[in-house]
Amino acid sequence: MVSLLDIIGPVMVGPSSSHTAGACRLGLLARGLIGGTPQSGVLQLHGSFARTGEGHGTDKALVGGLLGFRPDDERLRDALMIAEREGLDYKFEKTTIADAAHPNTVRISVELNGNKATMLGSSLGAGRILVQEIDGYPVEVTGNLHTIVLVAEDRKGSIARITGILASHDINIATLRLTRKERGGDAFMVIECDEEPDKAAGAELRALDWVRWTRRLDKVSGG
Amino acid sequence: MYKALADAIKDAEREKKTLAQTALEAESRDQGRPIEEIRAALKRALDVMRGAIEKGLTGDLYSASGLVGGDAAKLRQNPKGPLAQTPFRDILTRALAVQEVNAAMGVIVAAPTAGGAGVLPAILTGLAKARSVPDDKVVDGLATAGLIGAVVAERASLSGAEGGCQAETGAAAGMAAGAATEMLGGTPSQVGHAVALTMQGTLGLVCDPLGGLVELPCVFRNATGSAIALAGIEMALAGITFAIPVDEVIDVMGEIGREMDVRYRETAGGGLAATPTGRRLAKERLYQIKRSDG
Numbered sequence: 001m002v003s004l005l006d007i008i009g010p011v012m013v014g015p016s017s018s019h020t021a022g023a024c025r026l027g028l029l030a031r032g033l034i035g036g037t038p039q040s041g042v043l044q045l046h047g048s049f050a051r052t053g054e055g056h057g058t059d060k061a062l063v064g065g066l067l068g069f070r071p072d073d074e075r076l077r078d079a080l081m082i083a084e085r086e087g088l089d090y091k092f093e094k095t096t097i098a099d100a101a102h103p104n105t106v107r108i109s110v111e112l113n114g115n116k117a118t119m120l121g122s123s124l125g126a127g128r129i130l131v132q133e134i135d136g137y138p139v140e141v142t143g144n145l146h147t148i149v150l151v152a153e154d155r156k157g158s159i160a161r162i163t164g165i166l167a168s169h170d171i172n173i174a175t176l177r178l179t180r181k182e183r184g185g186d187a188f189m190v191i192e193c194d195e196e197p198d199k200a201a202g203a204e205l206r207a208l209d210w211v212r213w214t215r216r217l218d219k220v221s222g223g
Numbered sequence: 224m225y226k227a228l229a230d231a232i233k234d235a236e237r238e239k240k241t242l243a244q245t246a247l248e249a250e251s252r253d254q255g256r257p258i259e260e261i262r263a264a265l266k267r268a269l270d271v272m273r274g275a276i277e278k279g280l281t282g283d284l285y286s287a288s289g290l291v292g293g294d295a296a297k298l299r300q301n302p303k304g305p306l307a308q309t310p311f312r313d314i315l316t317r318a319l320a321v322q323e324v325n326a327a328m329g330v331i332v333a334a335p336t337a338g339g340a341g342v343l344p345a346i347l348t349g350l351a352k353a354r355s356v357p358d359d360k361v362v363d364g365l366a367t368a369g370l371i372g373a374v375v376a377e378r379a380s381l382s383g384a385e386g387g388c389q390a391e392t393g394a395a396a397g398m399a400a401g402a403a404t405e406m407l408g409g410t411p412s413q414v415g416h417a418v419a420l421t422m423q424g425t426l427g428l429v430c431d432p433l434g435g436l437v438e439l440p441c442v443f444r445n446a447t448g449s450a451i452a453l454a455g456i457e458m459a460l461a462g463i464t465f466a467i468p469v470d471e472v473i474d475v476m477g478e479i480g481r482e483m484d485v486r487y488r489e490t491a492g493g494g495l496a497a498t499p500t501g502r503r504l505a506k507e508r509l510y511q512i513k514r515s516d517g
Contacts, residue, residue, distance in 0.1 A: 002224050002376045004250045004369030005264055007398075008334045008343075011271050014325030015286075015437035017333035017340075018382050048384040051490045052435025054509065057328065077328050103384040103488065125382025125390070126335045126372070194255075 002128075003144070006221065010127045012071040018104050019049070019056030022123025024076060025220040027065015029131060029143055030108040032217040033117035038110035040089045041066050047103035049123075050094040062106065063090050070220075071127065102130075117215070128221065135213075137188040138179060143220040145174050145192040150205065150214040154180050154187040162205065166193065169201040186212065224249055224373040227470045228415055231370055235411040242401075242411045243363035246370035265365040268332045269358065272321070272344035275331045279320025286326035288508035291438045295320035311453060314349035318342055318449045322442040334365075335372040335381045338388075338430075338437045339395035341445030343368055346399035346452055350407065360406055368402035371418055378470065379477025383430035383489040386480025392441075392448035393425030393476065400455035409460050419465040419472045421455030426472075427479055429487035431494025434505030440495055 012021040031037060043062055045053055053059055057076070064079035066088060075082060083090055097105055102122035109118045120133035121141075131141040134149055141147050148166075152158050159178065166173060172194040180187045197216055205214050224246075225231040235245040251258045278284070280299060285292035299316045306312035318341035325331045325340055334343045347364045350356065372381065375394045380386035397418040404417035425448065433439045465472070486493030495501050 001253055002373040003254055004224065004246060004261065004366060004373060007369040007372035007376065007381075008265060008268050008365050009332055011268065011330060011332050012337060014328050014331055014337050014340075016338060017336040018384060019437075020337065021333060048435075048489050051492075052432075054435075056435060056437060072330055074328075074330065103485075103490075104382070123382075125380060125385060126376065127333055128376075 006126060006128055010071050010221070012127065013074055013076050016056040017127040018123040018125050019053060019058045020061045020076070021071035021127040022104065022129050023049070023058045023061035023106070024065040024069065024071045025127065025129045025143055026106060026108065026121045026123065026131070027062040028068070028070070028220045029121065029129070029141065029217050030110050030117065030119050031066050031068060033119060033134065033215050034110050034112040034115050035215070036112055037067055037086060037088055038112045039087060040111045042091050042093065042109045044093045044095045044097070044107040046095055046097040046101050046105040049104050049106055059092060062108070063088070066090070066110065139188070139190045140177065141190060141217060143217065145194065146196045146219045147217040148191040148193065148197055148205070148214060149217065150189045150191070151186050151212045152189065152208070153210040153212070154184055155210055158187065158210065161208065162189070162191070165204050166191070166197070166201060169198060171195045171197055171201060224253055225370060226374065226377045228371065228374050228418065229468060229470050232411040232415050241363065241367070242370060242405055242414055243366040246366045262362055265362045266358070268334070268365060269361060271330060271332050273348060275321045275324045275329065276317050276344060276348060278329060279324045280316065284323045284327045284329070286323070286436070286438050287328065288434070288436055288438060290433065290436065290504065290508055291326050291442045292323050294442070295323055310349055310353035313352070314345045314449050314453065315446045317349050318345035318445040319442060321345065322445045326438045326442060334368065335376070335394055335398065336383070336391045338383055338441050339391040339445065339448065342392060342395035342448045342452060343399045343402070345445070345449050346403050347406065350403050354407065356406055364402040364406040367405050367414065368398040371398045371401045374470070375473050375476075378473045380480055385488065386477060387428060387483050387487055388430040388444060389425045389428040389476050390480055391430065392444045393422055393428055396425055396448040396452040396455070397422040399449070400452040400459070403452070403456050404459050407456070407460060413459045413462070415469040416464050417455045417459035419467060419469040420458050420463065421452050422472050422476060423465065423467070424451045424454065426476055429483065429494045430489040431487060431496045432489065432491060433496050433501045434509050435489065435491040435496070436508070
């Protein structure tokens with residue numbers, strides 16, 4: 001759903017909402033997947049990101065996002081320099097991801113202390129973004145709300161248990177999407193929350209022995 | 224948010240409200256936020272817009288490549304020209320100012336995008352100054368503009384990479400025209416015609432920035448886009464109607480964008496970017512940017 005404040009906004013450092021602000025938000029989401037500034041990042045640029053990214057500061061914005069800078073942070077201008085200082089080893093590659101991929105698409109692979117994540121996302125224009133894939137699972141994450149992604153064994157009652165934990169931490173679920181690659185295989189859940197999930201809620205989810213992996217993605221867009 | 228301007232116009236007219244009110248109520252319902260909070264966020268956006276205009280008018284700004292900058296001040300100071308001392312001239316100057324700030328990696332409001340960020344603040348603050356419109360009415364204008372932009376995002380696109388410049392400065396001009404028409408007393412139906420009359424004038428406009436930089440022609444397209452918006456406002460407020468319904472104009476903008484060759488969608492492969500001089504300048508300036516980064 002499009003919000004007025006997505007259209008009249010974001011307040012951002014120029015020059016391009018799709019190539020600078022949107023790219024920064026994609027970087028921020030990738031950072032959220034591993035819970036901090038990565039030690040290494042590979043950024044595969046597709047389409048217009050690959051062809052005109054440099055002139056738009058897409059490289060600076062993506063890396064700035066990985067560093068935790070938001071789209072209106074004037075440090076974005078110097079993000080590549082700051083990355084070197086902070087020990088973020090980044091590499092850009094130009095690639096063609098798929099014929100159907102949105103023109104402003106990037107695949108980001110990040111690692112922090114052996115903790116790895118890969119994300120495929122696009123910048124849709126006006127700073128709006130859409131993450132289409134996390135670790136090979138198809139998802140739809142807009143960054144408009146706090147989001148929990150979770151991989152669990154496909155077993156009965158798992159949703160009830162997870163929603164129960166979130167409710168006990170006073171977190172209201174806005175949307176919940178469940179996918180799996182095959183029956184009995186891993187189930188992949190994307191849960192958008194109205195409130196920011198606290199650390200304790202995350203720890204409780206992780207403690208479930210049938211939950212293989214869970215990550216919290218920050219709200220990076222919207223008012 | 225509404226997916227058709229016709230629906231919003233119908234609701235506004237039935238309930239005897241402005242489109243701004245209708246949009247704010249829809250946003251409040253969608254997002255579960257009080258209207259006052261949304262208005263406060265729009266007021267902050269207005270403050271950033273005014274800050275960018277001020278910085279662009281007084282500052283000595285140049286883009287990373289040096290391709291653009293200093294022209295807002297030049298236009299402002301020129302004593303000649305048929306539009307000297309008119310709000311029209313002031314609006315063109317404001318549009319250039321915001322875009323010069325944007326190209327210099329300064330802080331702006333992407334409305335709807337950074338590449339088209341000059342039109343809406345130029346039209347709204349320029350007309351507000353000329354007609355002494357109070358700030359709360361300008362904030363209403365931003366809400367109306369947001370509604371129009373949301374419908375364009377839903378039905379067509381707001382991305383130059385997807386739809387060409389018609390989806391960026393074209394959409395911005397449509398948003399600004401509709402918003403200003405209401406701000407100056409136009410009816411919801413006149414707002415719809417202002418958007419249609421404006422966007423018909425930007426259909427097919429390609430996105431062809433030199434070297435892919437949001438600089439040239441983007442800075443100037445914001446000024447010419449503002450001029451087209453002013454034409455749309457002037458005609459709509461006179462009661463002129465456009466026979467093709469506004470939602471259909473928006474739909475066809477999306478259609479033209481989808482069929483536009485990739486060279487004309489922000490890739491710097493066609494249009495002005497691919498002229499002999501365009502290619503030469505881009506090569507020189509991109510080299511300069513890389514050198515200054517290293």
